[in-house]
Amino acid sequence: MDFFNYKNNELYAEDLAVTDLADQYGSPLYIYSKATLVRHMNAFKEALAKKRHLICYAVKANSSLSILALMASLGAGFDVVSEGELRRVIKAGGDPKKVVFSGVGKTAHEIAFALEQGIDCFNIESVPEINAISSVAKSLGKKARVSVRVNPNVDAKTHPSISTGLKSNKFGIAYDEALAVYRQMAADPNLEICGIDCHIGSQMTSGAPILEATERLLDLYKELTECGIKIDHIDIGGGLGVTYGDETPPSPYEYMSAVINRLKDLDISIYVEPGRAMVANAGILVTKALYLKKGSVKNFCIVDAGMNDLIRPALYNSWMNIVEVKKHQDAKVDLYDVVGPVCESDDFLGKERKLAVSAGEYLAVRGAGAYGSSMSSNYNSRLLCAEILVDKNKSYVIRKRQDFSQLWENESIAGL
Numbered sequence: 001m002d003f004f005n006y007k008n009n010e011l012y013a014e015d016l017a018v019t020d021l022a023d024q025y026g027s028p029l030y031i032y033s034k035a036t037l038v039r040h041m042n043a044f045k046e047a048l049a050k051k052r053h054l055i056c057y058a059v060k061a062n063s064s065l066s067i068l069a070l071m072a073s074l075g076a077g078f079d080v081v082s083e084g085e086l087r088r089v090i091k092a093g094g095d096p097k098k099v100v101f102s103g104v105g106k107t108a109h110e111i112a113f114a115l116e117q118g119i120d121c122f123n124i125e126s127v128p129e130i131n132a133i134s135s136v137a138k139s140l141g142k143k144a145r146v147s148v149r150v151n152p153n154v155d156a157k158t159h160p161s162i163s164t165g166l167k168s169n170k171f172g173i174a175y176d177e178a179l180a181v182y183r184q185m186a187a188d189p190n191l192e193i194c195g196i197d198c199h200i201g202s203q204m205t206s207g208a209p210i211l212e213a214t215e216r217l218l219d220l221y222k223e224l225t226e227c228g229i230k231i232d233h234i235d236i237g238g239g240l241g242v243t244y245g246d247e248t249p250p251s252p253y254e255y256m257s258a259v260i261n262r263l264k265d266l267d268i269s270i271y272v273e274p275g276r277a278m279v280a281n282a283g284i285l286v287t288k289a290l291y292l293k294k295g296s297v298k299n300f301c302i303v304d305a306g307m308n309d310l311i312r313p314a315l316y317n318s319w320m321n322i323v324e325v326k327k328h329q330d331a332k333v334d335l336y337d338v339v340g341p342v343c344e345s346d347d348f349l350g351k352e353r354k355l356a357v358s359a360g361e362y363l364a365v366r367g368a369g370a371y372g373s374s375m376s377s378n379y380n381s382r383l384l385c386a387e388i389l390v391d392k393n394k395s396y397v398i399r400k401r402q403d404f405s406q407l408w409e410n411e412s413i414a415g416l
Contacts (some may be wrong), residue, residue, distance in 0.1 A: 001039065001247050002033060002037075002068055002281045003033040003035045003036045003039075003142055003284060003368065004018075004033060004036075004284055004364075006065070006232075006327065007257075008186060009326065009328070009329070010326050010327070011253075011283075011323065011325045011326070013031050013033055013284070013323075013390040013395075014034075014035055014390045014392050014393070015390075015392050015393040016390055016394075017398075018031065018284070018286060018364060018391060019325055019326060019362060020285070020324045021252055021377045021388065021390075021395060022056075022288070022325070022362050024288045024324040024395075025144060025386050025395075025397070025401075026303070026364065026385075026386060026401060027286050027287055027288045027304055027385075027386040027387055028284055028285060028286065028287045028288075028304055028305035028309050029285070029286045029385055029387070029388065030071065030283055030284070030286075030368065030369075030372060030373050030386070030387040030388070030399075031283065031284050031286060031387075031388055031390060032064075032067065032279075032282055032283045032369055032387070032388070032389045032398075033282050033283070033389075034389055034390065034391040035065065035391070035392070036069065036230075036281065036282035037070055037071075037278065037279065037282045038070075038074065039279075040274075040277065040278045040282065041055070041074045041076065041281075043251065043252045043253070044252045044272065044274060044277075044278075045075070046252075046253060047252040047255070047256040047257070047260075048256060048260070048270065048272070050139060050260055050264070050267075050303070050320070051174060051260050051263060051269070051270050052099060052269040052270070053269055053270045053272070054077045054120075054233070054270075054271045054272075054341050055075070055076050055077060055271075055272055055274065056077040056078055056079040056098070056099070056100050056235075056271055056272065056273045057076045057077070057078050057079065057273075057274065057278055058078070058079045058203060058238050058273050058274060058275025058278075059070045059078055059079065059080050059081075059085040059089060059273065059275075060079075060081055060085065060087065060275060060371075060374060061275030061278065061280075061369075061370040061371060061374065062279045062283070062369055062370055062371075062372070062373060062374050063085060063088050063374050064274075064373065064398055064399065065088060065091060065092045065309070065398070066089050066092075066321070066389055066396070066398035066399055067095060067279065067389075067398075068088060068089055068092035068093075069092040069093050071094070071278075072089075072092060072093050072094040072414070073093075076094075076098075076151065077094075077095070077098030077099060077100070077120070078094050078098065078099045078100075079099075079100050079102055079238070079273040079275070080099055080101055080102070080103075081102050081103035082103060083102070083107075083109065083110040083111065083113050083114070086099060086101065086113065086114060086117065086119070088361070090117065096114075096117040096119050096120075097116050097118055097119070097120055097379075098120060099117075099119040099120055100119070100120055100121050100122075100197075100235065100271065100273070100390065101119055101121070101122045101123065102112050102123040102125075102149065102197075102199070102273075103123075103125070104125045104126065104129075104171060104173070104194075106122070106132070107161060108132060108135075108136055111132060111133055111136045111137075111144075112136050112139075112140060114135065114139055115137060115144055116140070117329060118276055119145075120145060120194075121145040121146060121147050121194050121195060122144060122145070122146050122147070122178070123147050123148075123149045123197040123235070124146050124148050124149060124181075124185075125149050125166075125171060125172055125173065126173065127173070127184075130146070130181070130184065130185060130188070130191070132198055133146065133190075133191065133198060134188050134190040134191055135190075137190040137191065137253065138190045139399065140192075140310065141289050143189075143190060143191065143192050144190060144191055144192065145191075145192045145193075145194045146185060146191050147193070147194055147195035147196060147197045147233070147235060148172075148173055148178055148181055148182060148185075148192065148196060148197065149171065149172040149173065149177055149197045149198060149199065150172055150173060150178045150196060150197065150198050150216070150217060151171060151172030151174050151175060151198070151219060152175050152198055152200065152212075152213045152216040152217070153174070153175060158274055163286055164397065169368050171199070171221075172198065174201075175220070177218060178220055178224055178230055179194040179220065179224070179227075179366075182224055182227075182229055183229075184356055186227075186229050186255065187329055187344065193229055193230070193231065194219060194231070194232050194233065195233040195234060195235055195271070195366065196217050196220060196224075196231055196233075196234050196235065197234075197235040197237065197271075198236060198237055198283070199216060199234070199236075199237025199239065199262040199273065200213050200239065201235065201239050202238070202239050202241075202275075202276060203241040203276065204239045204240060204241050204249070205241040205247050205248065205249040205250075206246065206250070207249060207250050207254060207255045207256075207258060207259075210237075210239065210255070211258045211259060211262070212235060212385040212414060213215075213236065214234075214259050214261075214262055214263070215262070216358060217234055217236070218262065219265075220233075221234065221268075227281060232268060232269060233268055233269040233270065233271050233414060234263065234268055234269075234270055234271070235270075235271035235272070236259060236270065236271070236272065237272070237273050238272065238273040238274045238276070238277070239276075240252065240255050240274060240276070240277040241276070241277070242276055242277055242280040242281050242309075242370075243281065243367075244280075244318070244320055244321060244367045245319055249277075249345040249408075252274075252277070256272070262319060265335065275369070276370040277386055279332070279369040279370045280367045280368075280369050280370035280371075281366070281367050281369065282373065283367075283368050283369025283370070283373075284365060284366055284367075284368050284369075285305055285309065285310050285328065285362045285364070285365040285368040285372055286325065286362055286363070286364050286365075286388040287303040287304055287305035287309075287340075287349070287362065287363055287364075287365065288303060288304045288360065288361070288362055288363075289301055289302070289303055289361050289362070289363060290302050290303060290304055290341075290356050290359060291359055291361050292334075292336075292358070292359055298336075298337050299336045299337070299379075300336060300337050300338075300339050301336060301337070301338045301339070301353075301355060301357060301363075302337040302339055302340070303338060303339070303340055303341075303349065303363060304340070304341065304344035305340055305349065305365070305385070306340025306341050306347050306379075306380070306382060307340060307342050307344060307346065307379070307383055308338070308342055308375050308377045308378065308379040308380060308382050309367060309372070309382075309384075310349060310365060310372050310376070311375050311376070312371055312372070313348055313350060314344070314346040314347060314348060314351055315375075319350070320348060320349065320350060320365050320367055320368065321365070321366040321367060322338055322350045322363055322364070322365050322366075323362060323363065323364050323366060324355060324356060324357055324361070324362075324364075325361070325362035325363060325364050326361060326362070328355070328356060331356035332356060333354050333355065333356045334354075334356075335352055335353070335354055336352075336353055336354065336355050336357075336362070336392065337350070337351045337352065337353075338351075338355075338363065340354055341380075341382075342379060342380050342382070343380060349365055373387060373399075378402075378407060381407055382401075383401060383402040383403070383404065383406075383407070384401070385401055385402075386399060386400060386401035387399040394399070
């Protein structure tokens with residue numbers, strides 16, 4: 001459920017008309033619903049209420065300071081994959097002690113900064129990383145809390161580009177090697193083992209893969225216990241899917257219930273790292289139709305948002321629902337490829353969409369709250385668009401639209 005709904009054939013963000021917001025702030029425009037974000041966070045809290053837990057919002061999904069601040073105010077921890085993301089969490093008021101640091105390429109500088117901030121733990125992804133973290137911790141006179149990201153070779157049944165739990169993926173340490181790696185870490189005086197981690201993929205629409213992965217983690221947990229290695233949490237990652245079109249993903253409660261049942265008798269916490277499930281359907285991208293171009297083979301609706309604003313469709317052919325902001329009764333419906341102004345053939349938001357739209361009217365791309373703004377760029381020297389947060393009948397600018405001088409503010413003309 002989200003809070004973007006039609007009233008009298010006009011799309012609203014909570015209590016505000018989307019057309020009015022786009023007229024006020026310009027387009028392209030990201031609009032987020034606070035009520036939806038709160039609802040999604042509360043759904044995870046309720047799903048995990050019977051077990052000691054930490055909900056670590058995956059910052060990569062949407063790193064807006066306002067959204068991070070809201071998550072922190074609701075009690076969330078954070079999953080970060082860079083020093084920049086950790087600094088954003090701290091700037092937004094998040095607690096570093098509730099941060100897990102993931103990612104395959106942590107630098108010595110990033111490791112040192114995270115240790116100095118007192119993060120909860122590092123999710124280790126390779127044996128060389130163990131040595132790097134140990135070395136930095138020793139140099140700082142600190143003990144690093146660590147968890148191994150175990151690659152359980154479980155198929156998440158999702159798009160190959162967002163599958164992360166197979167042997168062929170770059171992420172994590174192979175399940176068959178994990179026990180030896182834990183023994184190596186247990187013998188290292190600079191490391192404190194605290195957990196087991198896995199993340200097998202994104203946009204999962206079934207709870208079966210995560211339950212399969214949990215079973216493998218439990219087998220490893222038992223082996224570690226027998227070796228005298230204590231674990232205080234199991235992190236099952238994120239990956240719960242959302243509805244972009246006709247998907248029917250389980251609710252957080254349905255997704256987590258079997259996992260909670262398997263872990264209920266163990267004296268450990270459960271960590272989860274939801275990102276997409278938190279923010280995707282809490283945001284839309286509003287764009288204006290500039291031209292309707294009739295082609296010999298296709299019709300094109302050319303809009304003012306491009307792949308630099310929302311790259312998911314071009315990057316891995318993601319299907320995202322595109323709707324008219326204003327619906328007109330008895331309006332003529334045509335089939336369009338909705339494309340942007342960027343000079344790339346893959347600059348599209350959606351293909352073969354049935355729309356009743358005229359030039360100058362607004363369209364909304366639904367489900368754009370995750371991996372929209374956070375993956376945007378200045379390609380073609382296009383400005384990053386404005387973003388607003390709606391709270392009932394009020395709207396707040398949470399990122400100003402870029403101005404042209406900012407495009408080159410860190411550049412210089414030199415060497416001529």
